[in-house]
Amino acid sequence: MELEDGRIGRIELITSDKHLYLDRGLTIFYVVSGQVTFSYLGQAKSVKQGELFVQQSALEVEIMLAKAQLVMISLQADFTDIFNLNKLIISCASQDSKRVEYQHLVNLVQALIDYVSVDSANYQANIAYGKVIEIIQYLSANFSKQLLSKQLQIRDVIEYLRLNYNQALDLVEVAKHFGVSPQYLSKFFKAKHGNNFNQELTDIRLYNAARQLVNEDKGIIDVAYDSGFNSIATFNRAFKKHYQMTPANYRLSHQNKVSVVPVEQTKHSLVLLAAANKREVLTVNANDKQEPLVLPRQVYLDSNPTKQTLTLLAKLGIERVVVTIPPITNLDAFLYSFNQQIDPLLRAGYALVLAFATPSLNYLQEILRYFINLIGIENVAKWQVQIDLQAYQEIPKLNKILGEFKLDQGLVIAGRYRQLKALSAKLVPLKVMIKLYSVSGTKADTLAKVKSLKALGYQKLGVVLHGFFEANLKVLNDTEYLGVDLVAQILALQGKVDFIEAPKLYDDLQPKLVAGQMGLATSNGLLKAAYYALRLLNKVDPNLVYVDKKTIVTKDSVGNYNLTLLNQQPILNQQVLIDYQNYPEILATQTRKVTIRLRGLVNGQYRLKKRIVSRHTGNLIKVWGQLGFIQQHLTVSEGRYLAHKTLPDIFIKELAVADNTAVFELELAANELVSLHLIKLY
Template structure:
């Protein structure tokens, strides 16, 4: 076979070691990577700063990374991280490898943490559809080799783009951990130490060198050195010493006419018996048999070099060029499923017998709606009844208990004012009927001009409620003084000092009637930059004036006041607690009495499946941070704004105007199935337990993309509402529950765009407006999380693999049965 332009064969010598390569492509000057195809023969310990990706094109190899040994076969893919000590050697089969080495420091210019990422990329650990993301890597590797070999005009740019796509693929679709600066320093220190140790071993392998001698030379403890070598190299000192001696013996065996006994002692073995035994264990034959089988091949290669390889037949060192590219062709086509369907891997392991910490479902404390009078409507009451039956919240918060449409304040002839509590009673009686308590915002649509009239109204209201429902019941209610007084003319006139005084007088009026009633404020939008130090000043005012403050009430509306932030809720709660600790000598309850993905009642995002993962992610992350997180609101029936024209107009609600349950509703439905103890939690799952039952709630939360965060909403339309989110793949979770014994019922709930998202079902239906009863009934009957049930007899572990799509939620409950 004639040598081909762009393809070079070469032999290099390093002392007694001879390395043979079939190099298809030599690295190009200026490129931050090296790409080549070669074969490996004998084992060699290696480490380097570059990430190294190995794809086996033919045959098999053995690889050891630290303590972990692997055998790779044809089509297997492995990524070796920067400065991981590893060795690569042949098995009994010949091999051809495609290798790409990437300088991680170069790509840190584009991704600041790239050179600190430790990837988990081993294709041979996965099967079936799990190979899709590895096929992407194989594709980019093949493209790089293909373009480098063809060298068409502008190939440098194409190759560069393929390498960038490969780097993006690794970051997006593979698990990784970040190496901290201190860890990196330790790694570099370890590399320097192991390099010095190996050099000393190799230089002294021909005599009876001992572990103690090496420890003394490096001034370290012998016991520590033994464990250090084993940990870093995956083999003991003696194993490595024998490996070095055998490698030296192979060279002497093939390149000299020395007797086996001479080679044995020259290589450092203490006896011919020891040499023969270890040689046979390593190579499966005696030294004499090995010499007979390989001496001719060694001398031919060494003496004839490229001329020999060009004339030889097909061996692992001189594979026909067409054979290599035939294999590469299978990778050049990008998989049809493409990147969006690739998987991220995660593992959850739980011991069912382990005790957990108490779990308080604080999210059930509070739900909200807009105006008190809406609660008098039949459709509204039907929705709350269903919500309470399926989920069951403890309190409900709303505006306008004294607003004109509740007809509380009446002026009789002669100017005398009277109170009519009929609508209030009807509303509160209904609350008792569905087992929910009022969280009352004491306010009206407009500010009261006469403070004394306001205080009289509050006092009369409290006395009426106590007379009707009993003082013990009313003392369990919450009374929130006004709403968003920081918003200025829309809700309050006079500034914060005026509000502080108003809070004081209202609180004293409530406490004068029933001292145990819980009163709080200031119910401002905390992230609003306009009021500045409003909360801090309010807390300081209460402290300085010794005012009762049973709870701090605030609103969090991400996307309000340009405060888009994935961690806004969590960070805000931490900030609130910090201010309370600084300014108060007691710890009042904290209630977020309005909370949603947005402050805009026509935000099309509200109807999407995204909100389900937004709710669950924040609820789980904020455990222990607040006493309530009142979702704003439970229904789209909302008289504070004009009615939405479309069935899915972006209203706040968990249910739309017609009572169709959105994906956000089912987020709470699934949260309601969690147990009483938290056994484990992380950024994308929580595991709970109740008695002998275990519940695992998993979710794949994706936030908005950068373009949307910067204010570009052009990708958000009436029917297409998912193009504004960050691109994330499905997440595959390997679940293991140990400590099980008996008969179990396994129930799985799947909430995603295909199951449980009424908006997506409506779009698939054709997005009909002004739906008929038939169309509404169809959607009501069809849209629910998918439920599957299995009955198993288990002894030991329950294992399952789940693919959680982006914006998707999975719940598995494991209940022990009495048989």
């Protein structure tokens, strides 16, 4: 496809091995799939999927694809000279892939490819032009150096000749540019390169002339002047000496050579590029039913519940609240203060998980009797008692006590993986509920631990979702990444655990938002992206239609559907402490493009609502500022965080279903969570 009728360049898909003659403008290769080998100037370079290979010199290149796909963006030299690229060396290769700037450049290139892949009816040249300029400017700012140095380098001189051969160059002009004398440059060039300066410049000009003779329809005199020769006689004499034939005969002898324009270019470029711009296709039958989705229905609370706390618990769909029972010295005093603490939870109807560090059998009985008298045995029977592994010897006695109070299934043993593994021979026969603490590591680590414990014989198993701490990843845990990661953990655990516990509701009492606390809200009431992520997930309907590691589809009783999709991407460099401005660039951002076909719908008119958790949709600081009560409690760091955070946004559109199928096309940014709600109108 030509960009502005070829004035600024072209973009094309390459699917087979090619022999290319590159111009001195700017050529950007993006490997869509597989691995591509570039051979040039006696060397070979391999470039993998998702990586770039950038060249700005007039160059002859062999490209070997081996079933790979490659997009080539070639920008005209007359266009790139406007941005003074002929005065710069652009250096961008796969070895730069760990740089934040490299990944952002990849994103810019992908955005251009994505845009020109759309239907031609929607294509606008000025938008594509703007994306090209953004790429050029970013390359110039982050991947270039001036072709002018106090320490003269032979490769810089040759690169300068390759980029400016069409100008009126001579030894004096180039020496002046590099700040040396003509005599010094002449000796330096011969010593470092072997060829003398004038002959190297002539060879570069002849190479470019040969490229134009093969690939372009220009007259021979135009080729001569465009290649930097000042007369046709000089050009003919130099060309015949180098190639042993006249320029006209050279053109005739190479008429059957592969041109810079691939065969595919004769077809519709947009269609070809769309093939490279692959999109997931997910087909779901709207009437399918699977096992119920296991969601986080309990959470740890280490502070007295306020009215806001109860609101958060309700919005998260929490059914059980884990509360700590401290060592008891005076039972009456404890019961009085504990009742005061949990009274709001009891009034709201929440079941409790009493987490004992050092359980006392007598005190447990007294506590249960006290609350049975207060709220009734039918309510206390919904409670659970959680003990640490250190007290596993007391399990038979505890089970007997719990049976008396109709808590037969109410004992939970909490521990870490190594402890549970070491004690499996003693715990497995007891058939108790096991809660695995998984406060660090990755999804893969958690899944491996769950599978291992299942293999050891543990049957009833729950997991506490982990968050991040400053100590392990040195990143902000309360960005979009944690929200999407929590949902990814939940989906990965489906069918493998009996219950899931959310990270604790609040951070520590000291507001350390930037330090990497794992709560869903700060101690002073600031809601984080992780909270909104679980809030969206809690809105799914009770009938599960489809679930995989990235998508949930559910159906309600009246025929409305909820689709939750996520695009989790890893942190690119775990050693970089993310600041608020460059967080999107730190991520290994890969846009998730997905087409969802929901089949088996009732024909009619529907409304589609879309909610997202993303940095693109709003500004929390304005919201909290309007509320007033929170702003005075914010730290400076929290204020900076809020200035770049967002609330879930909503977008509504109408659509008609005539063939019992609704089709949704989505593009999710890295670490974006989207909830679609399809409502039947009539």
